Amino acid sequence: MKALHTSDWHLGRTLGRRSRDDEFDAVLAEITAIADSVQPDLIVHSGDLFDTYRPAHKDVLRAMRCLDALARIAPTVVLGGNHDSPELFDLLGYVCTLRPDADRGRLHFVHSRGDTEPGTVLDFDSRDGRERVRLAALPYVHPNRYLHLFPGFGTTEGAYAAGLRDLQDDLLARLLDGYNPGRDVLMFTAHQYVGGSVPSYSERMWEAREPYATAATALPRVAYCALGHIHKPQPVGSGRLPARYAGSPLQMDFGESEETKSVTLVDAAPGRRTLVTPHTLHSGRRLARFHGTLEELAAAAAQYRDVYLKTVIRSEEPLPRLGQRVAELVPDAVLVDVEEECAATRATVLTGADPDGNGHPDVTTAFSAYLADAGTPGQSADTVVAAFADLLNTPDSVLPHSPAEHLLTEAIATPWTGAPRSGSETTS
Known part of the structure; x- marks a missing residue:
């Protein structure tokens, strides 16, 4: 059985105000070509299909065209991530049921609104019919919406991780119900932060913190765990458990400038060790950073062709027309930011x-x-x-007293001590 694992497309993501539509089109075509070449039995997208809850119509169309092409190659499961709208996934899933052709039912959207217990188990036969893939899918569960799902775990940050472990254990029990060890290959997919994994810092970091982390040892013992949420492609845990973040297909920001992007091919069969092979993606434009002098930039200009470039230029004196001079040195780069670090204007703060x-x-x-x-x-x-x-x-600065403040101060200093008036008081 072969499975192709991809994740975190974040369609609609821009770099500042720069559209990356052409790059998304190119990398999605590359992923589709890889799928067509390896002919997997199952394709898993482990979450964050879009970058926002309300993606532009062009991004929804871009996603559905690519997912339709993938589903024609193999059954395809798309997991809801923290950036994905459950309501939009409902709509896309409904649209898939309207298809009249033979591929109807080969594209699945799995999400959680937070008002029902998340997670499901899906079964798929291999191409030759000799094996069955059993996939447990756990979409993203928001930390702010889990209390009613895990009422017995309390309200601490650690309770969230404990609740996720409970959900994972339940899904594993459902996977094992009816499990045929001679035929079935078990897989698990989730959109969550696993402790010890290395983020790219282009994620929403408040959602990828250690108090909310699931321990790698708590992941279900299956043939492969397809993880999403972290943008840096990487294995998870000690290596005993085949678990991996597929990562994003493009470098999302300059914190990912050193990362090599990929999709993951999984080769598994009952009773044998799973083989996990990353396939490098080449379509995205590289993000690069430079910190040095103009002379050093001129010497290194050849390596900054067809990249997004962010520069910090060191100098002894202010450099006129700095942006123009940098652009002339690296004409084949797309300049995102030019900053000067000038010794003459460096502030000396306090003595x-x-x-x-x-x-x-x-x-x-x-x-x-x-x-x-x-x-x-x-x-x-x-x-x-x-x-x-x-x-x-x-x-x-000392502000002048207001008239009311002056009257109050005077009244406190000279309290009224007059004798009470004779006669009875009338209240109204």
Whole structure:
């Protein structure tokens, strides 16, 4: 049995204001060509088909054209990710039921709204009919919507991971119900963060944090775990369990500039070890970063052909027409950002970098060190620190009292001590 695993297409993603439609068309055609070449028995997309809950119509059309082509090659399952709309998946699934041809029922959308227990088990026969693939599919479960699903686990961050383990165990039990060890190949797919995996930082990082992580040891013991959510292609766990993030097909931002993108071919059979082979994708334009002088950029210009390029140019004095000069040096690159790191304009912040009388470090120095640790480029960091120091060292202005405040202060200072008036009081 062969399966093709892809994930995290994020159709509709842009780079700043730059459309990447041509790249998406090229890489989806490449994935389809790989599927046609290897002729898998099953194709699994492990989530984040789109980049937003409300994708543009052109992106929905792009997705359906590619998924239709894949479904004609092999049954195709698309899992709902954290970027995908369950309602849109319902619509796309309904549209698939209207097809009159023989491929009807070969494209499946699996999602979770959060109001019903997520996850399902799907069965597919291999091309030759001798094997059966049993796939347990667990779509993304949002951390903010799981309390009613896991009422016995509490409300801590760790309860989310405990609840996911419970869902996985339930799916595994359903996989094993009716399992034929001489014929069946068991697979599991999920859109979630597994502890120890390395993110690309183009993900929504608040959804990929260790307190919400599922332990790799808690993944179901099956022939292969097809994972989505993390954009860096990578195996998961110690290697004893065949589990892998297929990763995104394009470099989504400059945090992924060193990553090689791929889809994964899975070769499995009852009673033998699973073979996992990444197939490199070549269609996406590379994202690159450069940090150095103009002379160094000129010497390295040949390696920046047909890339998106982000530059930080070091200089001793301000460089006029810097953007134009960089563009002339790398005419075959698409410049995304040009920043200057100039020694002459580098701000010198404060003079009291020594600890104060209590032995505490200067707060501005600590803030500057924080920006450096966060990777903020030099000139940007200098500007921010200078503004911070200016605000910190500017004395608070004394605003004049308002008339009401003056009257209140006077009344407090001279409380009324007059004798009570004679006669009875009338209340109304």
